[in-house]
Amino acid sequence: MSTPIRSFKSFAVGFPLVFLCLAAFTGGLSNAFWLLAASVVCTAGIGLIIWIPLSLVTGWAALTLAKEIANTTGISSRDGAVRNAAERTEASIRQQAMRSSSPQGVVARTVSQNTTSQERIALDEYIRRAVRLGHTYERILTTLTEQGWKEAEIHQAFQVATNH
Amino acid sequence: MNGLTNSFLSHLACGFDARLTPLTLLFELFVFSGVAAAFLILPKVKDKVGQRFLILSVGVLIFEVFTAPMWHNHRLGWWAYVYRDVSWVLTIGWAAMILSVVLLVDHFLPRWEEWHRFALYLATLTVLVSILEIVVVNIGIRGYAPEVLDSVIGIFVWDVPIIEVIYYTPVFTTLVISFYKYWSFAIDEQLLIPTKRRKWLRSFVIALVGILLFEVMIEPMARNQNLLDWSYIFHDISLLMTGTWILVIWLAMNIVNKLFIHYSIPQRFLIALLVTGAIALPLESWFIINGYRVHGESAIANFTGFTTPFTHVPVEVAFAIPCYMALVITFIRYWETAIDNKL
Numbered sequence: 369m370s371t372p373i374r375s376f377k378s379f380a381v382g383f384p385l386v387f388l389c390l391a392a393f394t395g396g397l398s399n400a401f402w403l404l405a406a407s408v409v410c411t412a413g414i415g416l417i418i419w420i421p422l423s424l425v426t427g428w429a430a431l432t433l434a435k436e437i438a439n440t441t442g443i444s445s446r447d448g449a450v451r452n453a454a455e456r457t458e459a460s461i462r463q464q465a466m467r468s469s470s471p472q473g474v475v476a477r478t479v480s481q482n483t484t485s486q487e488r489i490a491l492d493e494y495i496r497r498a499v500r501l502g503h504t505y506e507r508i509l510t511t512l513t514e515q516g517w518k519e520a521e522i523h524q525a526f527q528v529a530t531n532h
Numbered sequence: 533m534n535g536l537t538n539s540f541l542s543h544l545a546c547g548f549d550a551r552l553t554p555l556t557l558l559f560e561l562f563v564f565s566g567v568a569a570a571f572l573i574l575p576k577v578k579d580k581v582g583q584r585f586l587i588l589s590v591g592v593l594i595f596e597v598f599t600a601p602m603w604h605n606h607r608l609g610w611w612a613y614v615y616r617d618v619s620w621v622l623t624i625g626w627a628a629m630i631l632s633v634v635l636l637v638d639h640f641l642p643r644w645e646e647w648h649r650f651a652l653y654l655a656t657l658t659v660l661v662s663i664l665e666i667v668v669v670n671i672g673i674r675g676y677a678p679e680v681l682d683s684v685i686g687i688f689v690w691d692v693p694i695i696e697v698i699y700y701t702p703v704f705t706t707l708v709i710s711f712y713k714y715w716s717f718a719i720d721e722q723l724l725i726p727t728k729r730r731k732w733l734r735s736f737v738i739a740l741v742g743i744l745l746f747e748v749m750i751e752p753m754a755r756n757q758n759l760l761d762w763s764y765i766f767h768d769i770s771l772l773m774t775g776t777w778i779l780v781i782w783l784a785m786n787i788v789n790k791l792f793i794h795y796s797i798p799q800r801f802l803i804a805l806l807v808t809g810a811i812a813l814p815l816e817s818w819f820i821i822n823g824y825r826v827h828g829e830s831a832i833a834n835f836t837g838f839t840t841p842f843t844h845v846p847v848e849v850a851f852a853i854p855c856y857m858a859l860v861i862t863f864i865r866y867w868e869t870a871i872d873n874k875l
Contacts, residue, residue, distance in 0.1 A: 392841065393838075393840050393841070393847050393850050393851075394838040394840075394847050395838065395839065395840075395841050399838055403836065403838065403847075407615060411613050411614055411615065412610060412611050414611065414612075414613065414614050414620060415614055415615055417614060417620065418593075418614055418615065421590075425802075428798075429802050432799065483728075486791060486792065486793050486794045487726070487728060487793055487794070489793075489794035490726035490793040490794040491726055491728075493726075493794065494723070494724075494725065494726050497723050498723060501723060511725055512725065515725050515726070515727045515728055515729065515872060516727065516728035516729025517728050
């Protein structure tokens with residue numbers, strides 16, 4: 369979607385939300401209207417440079433939240449479907465590693481217990497971007513172990529990133 | 533239109549001397565030339581200058597809106613204001629000056645560590661801002677609220693409380709530059725290391741430093757009273773009240789960054805803003821209703837008369853909380869990220 373259309377969509381969603389929040393905080397729709405109108409009129413319209421960006425940010429946040437909810441509840445868009453497919457591939461690589469009876473398999477099982485899914489997503493994303501920027505495995509390993517990540521989980525995430 | 537709205541209208545920008553004078557016009561031309569020069573020079577040293585300028589302007593504007601009761605900005609022309617006497621002309625002037633110093637120092641001293649460069653930004657800006665403050669005060673734009681004048685040490689240089697300016701400026705620029713630097717991670721799409729082992733003590737110290745410095749600066753806006761005597765650590769800054777803010781913000785930030793580590797910078801910022809705001813608003817309302825926090829006359833004069841439902845505190849309090857949190861959250865997160873990533 370092009371930027372102007374996206375901005376318009378964010379504004380169209382954000383402005384009513386800002387107005388309703390204003391009404392909730394000022395104790396009524398009429399109070400919100402007069403606050404908004406007066407803050408624009410008394411600054412010769414320049415006050416809009418606060419309200420418009422505020423509406424855009426609010427709209428963007430609301431749309432992002434709606435998208436996240438749609439993705440997690442399965443009412444996903446095409447982007448969500450692509451992402452789900454990628455997640456399934458990653459999960460299968462991880463499950464293969466965990467099923468293995470080798471020492472790496474034992475480590476992979478331990479890693480899976482000690483790392484939350486949010487942390488794993490963050491780690492995968494970091495490694496994917498680092499690989500794209502040309503960072504070597506050694507460099508990634510050193511940087512991440514300093515921040516508390518285990519070698520095994522870095523190795524596993526690196527495999528996922530390079531198998532894509 | 534009801535009486536409340538009439539009273540609100542009389543309180544807005546319509547209610548002060550906005551008439552331009554030859555000197556203030558000259559000052560504005562100086563600001564516009566400075567902004568134009570920044571837009572001519574800075575693209576030669578860094579990309580996305582427009583976005584950077586916008587972010588810095590937002591940081592400065594948030595600070596100015598929040599601290600509006602502490603000073604007034606008059607005689608800039610009827611078209612120069614965004615809300616009451618908060619002026620976009622001053623906002624873009626400060627933003628261009630701060631951005632120029634930050635980008636030029638970064639460009640010429642790329643090998644310096646981040647905190648060394650940060651110290652140089654602050655030193656340079658303290659000198660520049662002090663000079664400009666003397667100019668704006670002496671040409672009749674800037675004035676101080678009585679509460680600010682009451683709290684100053686009393687050493688004036690050309691009508692400017694210079695000791696306070698030397699304290700206020702680094703605090704103001706630290707918060708605004710941290711705000712800009714935090715968002716520049718997103719602008720530059722910088723590769724940031726996700727932290728698995730959270731350093732709770734370190735983030736507590738950063739939160740403590742940021743919040744205490746800010747609280748000392750905005751102290752004239754409200755009086756903290758009726759709290760236990762032993763809890764006052766400086767003037768009316770109370771360990772009980774400020775300590776509560778530090779704990780709330782520190783805990784909320786750490787929980788948000790642990791649970792939403794996989795979210796983008798803007799998403800995490802908004803979640804942190806919502807969580808801290810949702811906790812801070814009822815707490816601040818409780819402090820106000822029970823007489824622990826009493827706003828100064830200048831702050832009260834800035835209130836429109838609208839109050840929040842349920843807690844019945846001035847609506848400006850509800851708007852000020854996200855402004856305060858936006859600056860404090862970005863300060864904490866910027867320094868944590870800079871240290872983790874050895875910038």
